[in-house]
Amino acid sequence: MVEFIAGLPAGKEAQRLTRAINGRGAFRRFRDELEQLGLTQAWYDFKDAANRRQAIAWCRENQVNFTDGQD
Numbered sequence: 001m002v003e004f005i006a007g008l009p010a011g012k013e014a015q016r017l018t019r020a021i022n023g024r025g026a027f028r029r030f031r032d033e034l035e036q037l038g039l040t041q042a043w044y045d046f047k048d049a050a051n052r053r054q055a056i057a058w059c060r061e062n063q064v065n066f067t068d069g070q071d
Helices: 002-006 012-020 026-037 040-061
Strands: none
Touching: 002 012, 002 040, 012 026, 026 040
């Protein structure tokens, strides 16, 4: 969530999301703010890309062959 927020332009959206991720219930508040700001799809796209990069890095580090359909 922190990396996603850091990738946003400085402004009210980033400030609102930064406040949302502090304390208990952070993920719920984050999701609620994403929805209100119209950024839900951007979050899921970011999260999918980050997961893909992490999986590819793990495969390479462990010499596991993979196909992802995007190469």
